[in-house]
Amino acid sequence: MTATLTQLIPLTPPANPQLQDIRTQAAAYLQEETIPTNKNEEWRFTNLAPLLAQTFAAPNQQLPPVNINGLVIPEAPDSRLVFVNGIYAAEYSSIANLPAGVFVGNLAAATDAGLTVTNYLGKQPGGEEVFTAINTAGINDAAVVWLTKDSSYESPIQLLFIATVDDAAVAIQPRTLIVMEAGSSATLVQEYLHTSIPNHPYFSNSVTEIWLGDTAMLNHTRIQDEDITAIHIGKTAVSQSQHSSYTGNSIDLGSKLSRHNWEIFQIGAQTETNLNGLAMVNGEQESDTHSVIALTKPHGVTNQLHKCIVDDRAHAIFNGKVFVPQAAQQTNAGQLNRNLLLSPTARIDTKPQLEITADNVKCSHGATVSQLEDDEIFYLQSRGLDVETAKILLINAFAVEIIDRIPVASVREKLAVAVKAFKAS
Amino acid sequence: MINPNSPVILSIENLTANVDDTQILNGLNLEIKAGEIHAIMGPNGSGKSTLSKVLAGHPAYTVTGGKVTYKGENLFDLEPQDRARSGVFLAFQYPLEIPGVSNLDFLRVAYNSRQKHLGLEELDVFDFDELVQAKLDIVKMNPAFLSRSVNEGFSGGEKKRNEILQMAILQPSLAILDETDSGLDIDALKIVANGVNQLSNKDNSMLVITHYQRLLDYIIPDFVHVMANGQILTSGGKELALELEAKGYDWVTEPQPVG
Ligand SMILES: Nc1ncnc2c1ncn2[C@@H]1O[C@H](COP(=O)(O)OP(=O)(O)OP(=O)(O)O)[C@@H](O)[C@H]1O
Numbered sequence: 210m211t212a213t214l215t216q217l218i219p220l221t222p223p224a225n226p227q228l229q230d231i232r233t234q235a236a237a238y239l240q241e242e243t244i245p246t247n248k249n250e251e252w253r254f255t256n257l258a259p260l261l262a263q264t265f266a267a268p269n270q271q272l273p274p275v276n277i278n279g280l281v282i283p284e285a286p287d288s289r290l291v292f293v294n295g296i297y298a299a300e301y302s303s304i305a306n307l308p309a310g311v312f313v314g315n316l317a318a319a320t321d322a323g324l325t326v327t328n329y330l331g332k333q334p335g336g337e338e339v340f341t342a343i344n345t346a347g348i349n350d351a352a353v354v355w356l357t358k359d360s361s362y363e364s365p366i367q368l369l370f371i372a373t374v375d376d377a378a379v380a381i382q383p384r385t386l387i388v389m390e391a392g393s394s395a396t397l398v399q400e401y402l403h404t405s406i407p408n409h410p411y412f413s414n415s416v417t418e419i420w421l422g423d424t425a426m427l428n429h430t431r432i433q434d435e436d437i438t439a440i441h442i443g444k445t446a447v448s449q450s451q452h453s454s455y456t457g458n459s460i461d462l463g464s465k466l467s468r469h470n471w472e473i474f475q476i477g478a479q480t481e482t483n484l485n486g487l488a489m490v491n492g493e494q495e496s497d498t499h500s501v502i503a504l505t506k507p508h509g510v511t512n513q514l515h516k517c518i519v520d521d522r523a524h525a526i527f528n529g530k531v532f533v534p535q536a537a538q539q540t541n542a543g544q545l546n547r548n549l550l551l552s553p554t555a556r557i558d559t560k561p562q563l564e565i566t567a568d569n570v571k572c573s574h575g576a577t578v579s580q581l582e583d584d585e586i587f588y589l590q591s592r593g594l595d596v597e598t599a600k601i602l603l604i605n606a607f608a609v610e611i612i613d614r615i616p617v618a619s620v621r622e623k624l625a626v627a628v629k630a631f632k633a634s
Numbered sequence: 635m636i637n638p639n640s641p642v643i644l645s646i647e648n649l650t651a652n653v654d655d656t657q658i659l660n661g662l663n664l665e666i667k668a669g670e671i672h673a674i675m676g677p678n679g680s681g682k683s684t685l686s687k688v689l690a691g692h693p694a695y696t697v698t699g700g701k702v703t704y705k706g707e708n709l710f711d712l713e714p715q716d717r718a719r720s721g722v723f724l725a726f727q728y729p730l731e732i733p734g735v736s737n738l739d740f741l742r743v744a745y746n747s748r749q750k751h752l753g754l755e756e757l758d759v760f761d762f763d764e765l766v767q768a769k770l771d772i773v774k775m776n777p778a779f780l781s782r783s784v785n786e787g788f789s790g791g792e793k794k795r796n797e798i799l800q801m802a803i804l805q806p807s808l809a810i811l812d813e814t815d816s817g818l819d820i821d822a823l824k825i826v827a828n829g830v831n832q833l834s835n836k837d838n839s840m841l842v843i844t845h846y847q848r849l850l851d852y853i854i855p856d857f858v859h860v861m862a863n864g865q866i867l868t869s870g871g872k873e874l875a876l877e878l879e880a881k882g883y884d885w886v887t888e889p890q891p892v893g
C-alpha cells in the first residue's frame with residue numbers, strides 16, 4: 210500500500226470491536242492497491258492528481274461546533290441525523306420521537322438496539338475498490354437507518370454530513386447503512402455539505418450501503434455540495450430484492466473534484482430502479498458519475514436520466530453501465546444522458562454502456578449535448594428579460610426536470626436557489 | 635384610427651439590413667403614428683418577417699443603413715430587452731417552444747421586467763395570477779395552458795393565442811403581429827382579432843403582417859402597405875387589401891414602364 214493511502218486511514222482502533230473484521234479485510238485488500246490513474250479504464254477521464262498532490266490528516270476526534278441553522282430541512286423535524294467531520298453529533302440530531310420499527314441513529318445505538326448491523330455493513334458487492342476499502346479500513350461509526358418489516362415512515366429522514374475544517378486539510382470518511390426490511394418504505398435525504406470558511410480544502414470519502422428487502426421502497430436523494438476546493442469521492446451501493454423499488458436522485462454541485470460511484474444490484478425479480486442525476490459544475494470543477502445497474506432476474510425495470518450542466522472550464526463525466534444478462538429476460542431498461550454546455554471551454558465525456566445478452570428485452574439509451582439556443586434567448590429578450598435572466602431561466606428549465614423529481618419541497622427550493630446562483634457566462 | 639396630430643411612434647427611413655451577408659431589406663420607409671393600425675402584405679420572402687425581427691433586435695440580422703426612430707429615440711441604441719420594456723412587442727410568426735419554463739412564470743418575469751423598467755410595482759405570484767386570469771378572457775384561453783411549458787406541444791393556433799396573451803399582459807405601444815392569423819381556425823381568428831381590437835387604443839399602434847384580407851375584415855387597418863423585395867412599393871387605405879386579394883401582387887411588383 211502506498212504512503213498516500215496509509216495517511217488516509219485513521220490508526221486508532223475501532224470504537225466498536227465488531228468492526229475489526231471488516232477493517233482487517235479492507236486493509237488486506239489495500240495492501241495490493243494504489244490510487245488509480247488514467248490508465249485504469251474506470252478512471253480514464255477523471256484526474257486524481259489533486260488528491261495525490263495534497264496530504265490529509267485524520268480529523269480531530271473532538272466534535273467541532275457548527276451552526277446547522279439553514280441546513281436542516283423543516284419536513285424532517287424528528288428524523289435528522291447529523292455527523293460532523295465523520296463524528297456523530299447527537300446534539301444536532303433529532304431522533305427521539307421516532308415510532309417503533311423505524312431506527313435512525315449511529316452504529317453504537319444500532320448495536321444497542323439489537324440490530325444485526327454486521328450482517329450488512331461492508332457486505333455489499335463492489336467493496337473491492339480502493340476508495341470503499343479506504344473508508345472501511347478506518348471505519349469507526351456510521352449513520353444507520355433501519356426500518357423493520359412492513360414499517361413505513363412518512364416524513365423524510367435527513368442524514369446530514371457536515372464538513373468543517375480549519376487550516377489543516379483532513380480526510381473525512383462518512384459511512385451510511387440503510388436497511389429496509391421487507392415491505393418497508395421511506396424517503397431519505399442525504400447531504401454532504403460544509404460550514405467552514407470557504408476555500409479550506411479537505412477530502413471526503415463517503416460510502417453508503419443500501420439494502421432493500423422484498424417489496425421495500427426507498428426514495429433516496431443524495432446531494433453533494435462540498436466546498437469548492439474539496440475532493441469528494443462517494444460510493445452508493447444498493448441491493449434490491451424482488452418487487453422492491455429504489456428511486457435515487459443524485460445532485461452534484463460542489464467540490465473541485467467529485468466522483469459518485471452508484472451501483473445498483475437487482476438481485477430479485479420484478480425490481481424497479483429509477484436513477485435521476487444532475488451535475489452542475491463551473492469554474493475548474495470536475496464531476497464524474499459512474500453508475501452501474503446490474504440486473505440478474507426477469508422483469509426488471511430501470512429508468513435513468515442523468516443531466517449535466519457545464520460552464521467555464523469545468524468537466525463533467527458520465528459513464529452509465531447497464532448489465533442485462535441472459536437470466537434477466539423481459540427487462541425494460543431506459544437510459545438517457547443529457548448535457549448542457551454553457552461555454553466553449555467546458556467539457557463533457559459521456560459513455561452509456563449497455564451490455565445485453567438477454568434476447569427478450571426492451572432497452573434504449575442515448576446521450577445528447579446541447580447549448581443554450583440564441584433563438585430561445587432572443588425570444589425571452591423580446592419579452593423584456595435581460596440575457597442573464599434568460600439564461601438562468603433556460604438553465605433552470607434544464608435542471609428542473611431532475612429537481613422536480615425530488616419529493617421534498619424544501620430541498621427543491623434550496624436547489625432552485627442553487628440553480629439561480631449558478632452564474633451563466 | 636388616424637389622427638394627424640398624434641405623435642409618431644415609429645419612423646423608418648431608408649432601412650437596409652442583411653442576414654448572413656445577404657441583403658434582405660433594401661431601403662424601407664414607413665411611419666406609424668399613435669392610434670394607427672398598419673397592415674403589411676407582400677409575397678413570400680419579400681422581407682416582412684425580416685423587418686419585424688430587425689425591429690425587435692434579433693442578433694442574426696445586421697442593420698447596414700438607414701434610421702429607425704421609436705418614440706423619438708434611435709431604436710438601434712436599445713438592446714432587444716429594452717425595446718420590449720419600452721413597449722415594442724413582436725408576435726412571432728413561429729413562436730418558440732421553451733420546454734421546462736412554465737408559461738405562467740415566464741409571463742410574470744416578463745411583466746415584472748417591464749414594470750421595473752417603468753418604475754412601476756412588480757407583482758408577486760398571487761397578484762400576478764389574478765392579473766393573468768383577467769387577461770385570459772381576452773383570447774379565451776384555457777387556464778390549463780398557464781401551467782404548461784411555454785408553447786411546448788401547443789398547436790399552431792394555441793401558440794398564436796399565447797402570443798396575444800403576452801401582448802395583453804405587456805400592453806405594448808407598438809405591436810408587430812407577424813402572420814398571427816396563420817394557423818388559426820375561423821373561430822380562433824375572430825377571437826384573436828377581437829382580442830387585438832380590445833388592446834388597440836389611441837395611444838398605441840399596430841403593424842399587422844398578413845397574407846389574407848380575411849384578418850383585415852376584423853382588424854381594420856388605417857393603412858395597407860405592399861412589400862416586395864425588401865421595400866414598401868405601394869401604400870394605400872384598407873381598400874388596397876381588397877384590390878390585392880382580387881388581383882394578386884403582380885400589378886404592384888412588376889416593374890412599371892418608365893415615363
Ligand atoms: N440566413 C439567411 N441567409 C440568406 N437568406 C435568408 C436567410 N434567412 C432568411 N433569408 C431570406 O430572406 C428573405 C426574406 O425572408 P422573410 O422571412 O423576411 O420573408 P417574409 O416576407 O416574412 O415571407 P413569408 O411571407 O413567407 O413569411 C427570404 O428570401 C429568405 O429566404
Ligand SMILES: [Mg+2]
Pocket residue numbers: 682683684727812813
Ligand atoms: Mg414571414
